[in-house]
Amino acid sequence: MLWRALSEDAPGPKWAGLFAEYWPDYHRWWLKEGDAARPSYLESRRALQEHMPEIMPLYEALCDLAGGGDQAARFLSFYCPPPYLSGCSQAIWPGEEPVMVRNYDYDPNAFDGLILHTGWQGRRVMGTSDGLWGMVDGVNDAGLAISLTFGGRRVIGDGFGVPLILRYVLQTCGTAEEAGAALARVPTHMSYNVTVLDAKRRYLTAMMSPDRKALITHAAVATNHQENVEWVSHARFTATVERERFLLQRLTLHHDPEDKFIAAFLRPPLYSTAFDAGFGTLYTAVYRPRLRQMDVRWPGTVWSFGLDDFQESARRVQIPGAA
Template sequence: MRWRAIDEPQPGPKWAGLFREFWPDYHKWWVREGPEARPGYLDSVNALKRHMPELLPLYEELCGLAGGADHAARFLSFYCPPPYLSACSQALWPGPEPVLVRNYDYSPHAFDGVVMRTEWLGRAVLGTSDSLWGLVDGINDAGLAVSLTFGGRRVVGEGFGVPLILRYVLQTCETAEEAGAALSRLPTHMSYNVTVVDRDRKFLTAFMAPDRKAVLKHVSVATNHQEKVEWDSHARFTATVERERFLLQRLTLHVESEEKFIGAFLKPPLYSSAFSEGFGTLYTAVYRPRKLEMELRWPGSVWHMPLMAFDERTLAVQVPVF
């Protein structure tokens, strides 16, 4: 896998270059059910105005950099996108410093491999990019960190793709409490578990769904189901219950160091080799809110990225199969 770390404080030529590079594949995915299956431009913009008005100036600027075409503008709203599945595990290490650790299990053929640092709307944000301006995990300069896992439900409804929801949280929130309030009201098109932790060690997990109200829980572990398993075949294939139990046991039965806890994510049962099925572990992310830093890890490799002293670079990673 080829990774790139990109630093562009305001939207400009670097973002426009990423759009030109990734748009053909994203467009093919977005129209796979036909463009009429996706909301029109006015519906998409009105949804942003209603639910995420703070992002509207940024959205309009990005649409301009993307060329202003109808399909690109509708795609960038990320309102009611095509459904997609991932696996993932995430947990908070219960030490003196808050540390959020997550595995991202997804297809390597549908992944940007981009870490992006921005200062959009006056706030520094660093995270793993998805859909060109969304994030699947990240941290902001207030010391708020966030990550997601798929919620293990088939239901698809009206709402936003979760990467844009994470972007919104990091752009507009400073505490776990503020993030929880945002996650409670934002509509999502599929079910996701979003864990947030702030620099004061306050944390929560939001169980979001398109067909029912979000549930906020003071829990530090999330895999691929919510309060109970609702999709049996997906749960068996991804071993969501077994991974959750494994993490809970490590948090309650073992007193171990931060490094040992992180190391558990780099080998089975948390580390997945199901790359051919689209659920292999592409990376392990480590977020330290008080230190304002992010790490990406693979077995045998560590990539350290401070939010306030960020270096652009590229990295080639050989993803192991156990």
């Protein structure tokens, strides 16, 4: 896979170039159920204005850079997008230095392969891009880190694609408490577990669903189910319960040092090569929110970034098990 790391303080030509490059594929995905299956521009805009008004100026600027078209604007709202599934494991390491570690398990053909560093609206954010302004994990200049896993439920409802919700939290929140309030309020179109960790080691996991109130927990581990397994076949295939038990044992029984705990994410049962089913591990991310640092890892490879000294770069990575 080709990975790129790009930085742009304000929405501009770099982001516009990314949109032009990625839009044909995203456009096909957005329309795979037909144009009528997606909300109208007015519905999408009203939902964004109601639930995430602080980022409306940013949304409008990105729509302009995308050419101002109807379908592009609806896509960028992330309101009621097509359903999509991922695997993923994430955990908070209980050491003195706040650390969040996560594996992202997904289809490599439906992935941006992009580390994005932005200074939009005066808030610096870096993380792994999805949908060109959403995030599947990231950290901001207040020292708040965030990551998502799929929640293992079939229910689909009216709400936003969770990568935009993560972007919203990173743009507007500075503490775990603030993030929890936002995650409890903004509607999601599918079930997700979102874990946040701030610079003072405060953390929480929000179990979000479209058909019930978000459950804000003090869980340090999240895989691909919520309180109980509801989608049994998905749980068996992704080994969500086994991965959760493994991580809880590492945290409570073994008391691994930080390097050993991180290394466990690069091996089974956490590390997956099930790319033929769309659930292979694309990368491991390590966030140190107090230091505002991020590592992207693969077996034998570490790619490090600092929010304060971010360097644009690119690299090709051979992902074990991926075609």
